[in-house]
Amino acid sequence: MEKFNTMTAIVAPLNRANVDTDAIIPKQFLKSIKRTGFGPNLFDQWRYLDHGEPGMENRRRSENPDFILNQHRYRHASILLARENFGCGSSREHAPWALEDYGFRVIIAPSFADIFYNNCFKNGILPITLDAEVVNGLFEAIYAVEKSDKDRYQLSVNLASQTIVTPSGESIAFDVDAFRKHCLLNGLDDIDLTFGHVDAIKAYEKRRAAQAPWLFTS
Amino acid sequence: MVGRTLYDKLWQSHVVHTQDDGTSLIYIDRHLVHEVTSPQAFEGLRIAGRRPWRVAANLATPDHNVPTTDRTKGISDAVSRIQVETLDKNCAEFGITEFKMDDVRQGIVHVIGPEQGAILPGMTVVCGDSHTSTHGAFGALAFGIGTSEVEHVLATQCLIQKKSKNLLISIDGEVGPGVTAKDIVLAIIGRIGTAGGTGYAIEFGGTGIQALSMEGRMTVCNMAIEAGARAGMVAVDNKTIEFVKGRPFSPQGKFWEMAVVAWQDLRSDDSAAFDHTVRIAGADIKPQVTWGTSPEMVTAVDGRVPDPQHESDATKREGMQAALDYMGLAANTPMTAIKPDKVFIGSCTNSRIEDLRAAASVVQGKKVAASIKLAMVVPGSGLVKMQAEQEGLDKIFMKAGFEWREPGCSMCLAMNADRLAPGERCASTSNRNFEGRQGQDGRTHLVSPAMAAAAAIAGHFVDVRNA
Numbered sequence: 008m009e010k011f012n013t014m015t016a017i018v019a020p021l022n023r024a025n026v027d028t029d030a031i032i033p034k035q036f037l038k039s040i041k042r043t044g045f046g047p048n049l050f051d052q053w054r055y056l057d058h059g060e061p062g063m064e065n066r067r068r069s070e071n072p073d074f075i076l077n078q079h080r081y082r083h084a085s086i087l088l089a090r091e092n093f094g095c096g097s098s099r100e101h102a103p104w105a106l107e108d109y110g111f112r113v114i115i116a117p118s119f120a121d122i123f124y125n126n127c128f129k130n131g132i133l134p135i136t137l138d139a140e141v142v143n144g145l146f147e148a149i150y151a152v153e154k155s156d157k158d159r160y161q162l163s164v165n166l167a168s169q170t171i172v173t174p175s176g177e178s179i180a181f182d183v184d185a186f187r188k189h190c191l192l193n194g195l196d197d198i199d200l201t202f203g204h205v206d207a208i209k210a211y212e213k214r215r216a217a218q219a220p221w222l223f224t225s
Numbered sequence: 226m227v228g229r230t231l232y233d234k235l236w237q238s239h240v241v242h243t244q245d246d247g248t249s250l251i252y253i254d255r256h257l258v259h260e261v262t263s264p265q266a267f268e269g270l271r272i273a274g275r276r277p278w279r280v281a282a283n284l285a286t287p288d289h290n291v292p293t294t295d296r297t298k299g300i301s302d303a304v305s306r307i308q309v310e311t312l313d314k315n316c317a318e319f320g321i322t323e324f325k326m327d328d329v330r331q332g333i334v335h336v337i338g339p340e341q342g343a344i345l346p347g348m349t350v351v352c353g354d355s356h357t358s359t360h361g362a363f364g365a366l367a368f369g370i371g372t373s374e375v376e377h378v379l380a381t382q383c384l385i386q387k388k389s390k391n392l393l394i395s396i397d398g399e400v401g402p403g404v405t406a407k408d409i410v411l412a413i414i415g416r417i418g419t420a421g422g423t424g425y426a427i428e429f430g431g432t433g434i435q436a437l438s439m440e441g442r443m444t445v446c447n448m449a450i451e452a453g454a455r456a457g458m459v460a461v462d463n464k465t466i467e468f469v470k471g472r473p474f475s476p477q478g479k480f481w482e483m484a485v486v487a488w489q490d491l492r493s494d495d496s497a498a499f500d501h502t503v504r505i506a507g508a509d510i511k512p513q514v515t516w517g518t519s520p521e522m523v524t525a526v527d528g529r530v531p532d533p534q535h536e537s538d539a540t541k542r543e544g545m546q547a548a549l550d551y552m553g554l555a556a557n558t559p560m561t562a563i564k565p566d567k568v569f570i571g572s573c574t575n576s577r578i579e580d581l582r583a584a585a586s587v588v589q590g591k592k593v594a595a596s597i598k599l600a601m602v603v604p605g606s607g608l609v610k611m612q613a614e615q616e617g618l619d620k621i622f623m624k625a626g627f628e629w630r631e632p633g634c635s636m637c638l639a640m641n642a643d644r645l646a647p648g649e650r651c652a653s654t655s656n657r658n659f660e661g662r663q664g665q666d667g668r669t670h671l672v673s674p675a676m677a678a679a680a681a682i683a684g685h686f687v688d689v690r691n692a
């Protein structure tokens with residue numbers, strides 16, 4: 008897994024609540040047996056005007072000019088700002104794969120669906136939960152910058168210190184589980200970590216097989 | 226001493242190791258595998274030169290991509306075919322039991338697990354699929370995982386987890402005639418919202434849940450994830466034990482006797498404390514129909530499409546309006562005035578024998594309305610299909626004008642050829658009404674099997690209690 012420490016990047020405002028995994032990566036793309044290459048089909052049904060299918064040449068498809076990621080100023084965004092319950096729906100890890108492949112490393116929302124939240128950490132993406140009011144303030148700040156047509160709105164995210172710094176210098180603290188933070192900062196692989204407990208797993212199996220032998224017969 | 230909840234007990238009996246911060250290594254008893262979320266996990270194992278930790282804990286079947294029409298011709302979509310063939314190859318290579326597409330035991334992974342007795346009370350059950358929550362109906366801790374975790378379970382038989390909080394949802398008193406498990410769970414989601422269960426493990430309790438069959442309990446637990454909870458569960462009682470008894474994977478003889486004794490404890494202690502409790506009177510629940518693009522956008526069949534103007538929260542109001550635009554519905558329309566184009570009876574929520582019986586009893590001797598373009602029944606497994614045929618249900622459906630299909634996920638998510646055309650409206654017994662779920666620009670209304678059947682006959686939604 009790729010490490011994450013700090014990043015300063017453009018923020019794209021996706022002003023929707025309950026963005027589900029079907030919207031993040033529609034099911035026809037789940038037929039792939041690979042982990043990569045999902046970026047061009049991130050938000051496919053919002054992003055393009057035609058219906059996407061695997062194998063299409065995405066560069067030739069017509070984009071929906073109204074969709075936020077198609078607007079020039081947000082093209083190179085690496086931080087996504089959204090509303091509550093982001094990533095609800097299925098367990099498909101293709102959703103964080105698509106976000107990561109597109110170039111997002113941080114997602115900020117007032118709340119996330121559990122499975123999606125968990126899947127992000129396994130793929131080097133940092134999901135940040137902030138109060139709904141704070142998120143609302145960020146949306147407003149972005150829209151104000153957009154109106155004034157000034158520079159693009161950027162945030163600096165620092166995982167080690169658990170802070171986000173806004174263009175005006177305001178610092179926003181965020182919570183993150185200590186263990187997940189440790190893994191993300193160091194790019195640690197869960198399976199390798201678990202293999203450090205092989206003896207404990209074997210001891211558990213022995214104990215459990217004595218108590219509940221029927222669980223180990225088939 | 227403070228008692229423990231069912232979830233506390235299931236959790237504690239599976240902890241292999243706990244770190245200081247509470248992060249735990251949890252042992253997994255059963256791992257279900259399907260073709261969509263497993264290829265990258267097997268590939269990861271192969272690259273690392275690993276083998277499954279305990280092969281016998283795994284059970285696989287293809288379900289999302291399989292055609293529901295004549296299977297002798299194979300899968301025509303090349304990409305779908307490769308995915309199913311990849312599962313076959315991986316299972317063969319690693320020695321995992323798989324019910325292949327042409328096996329009568331094949332079906333939706335969440336239907337075949339319980340049907341085979343592969344899900345037992347007290348187990349931890351996972352699958353790379355969010356509707357794994359279904360299996361909590363057996364007093365098991367069951368939840369969906371991502372593909373990285375699929376690889377983790379294959380490699381180590383464990384998962385890294387943090388304990389969730391406890392939420393009790395109690396249905397006090399039985400529901401009335403014509404009201405089903407599906408209506409119960411839709412009403413729950415309507416009450417607490419799609420994020421209401423986030424961070425919790427839900428226990429469904431109360432006399433309204435106890436009165437449900439195992440099929441009904443599976444329907445309720447299936448949609449725990451739609452309420453935001455990874456896991457939903459129901460305490461073990463005699464119905465649970467009767468259901469499990471004598472199935473191919475169930476324990477036998479001495480082990481059966483031992484297991485039944487151990488399973489008696491799989492319920493929350495009377496003195497157990499929940500972090501949060503929600504109570505709903507069973508008698509208040511009516512047949513439900515969703516009107517929007519999220520399962521929480523739901524109302525009783527005798528209600529109307531809500532008016533966004535009456536919503537004070539701006540984000541919610543915009544969400545409601547966007548949903549109505551997508552669904553092609555005007556505010557204040559009576560739910561019974563909505564006319565589906567297609568009817569889909571199936572999915573891991575409602576494709577078991579009891580669901581098919583309920584739908585057939587509404588359909589019997591009647592005809593599908595002329596305005597309905599397609600009405601289809603997709604049994605959850607080959608064995609459900611066989612049972613239904615033995616009972617003559619297939620004849621009842623076909624006589625009425627329904628299509629009778631081969632088992633699989635089908636139009637629940639339209640990864641195979643079964644899907645809605647843009648703008649088409651569907652009465653569906655599945656679990657998600659997200660935009661494009663059943664086909665690009667398709668419009669989904671979630672209902673119970675009896676309500677779907679009644680809508681097929683009438684050509685519009687009707688209150689099945691008067692049908």
Ligand code: SF4
Nearest residue numbers: 356572573634637638
């Ligand atoms: S029937 Fe639908 S919800 Fe259930 S496993 Fe299949 S696709 Fe998922």
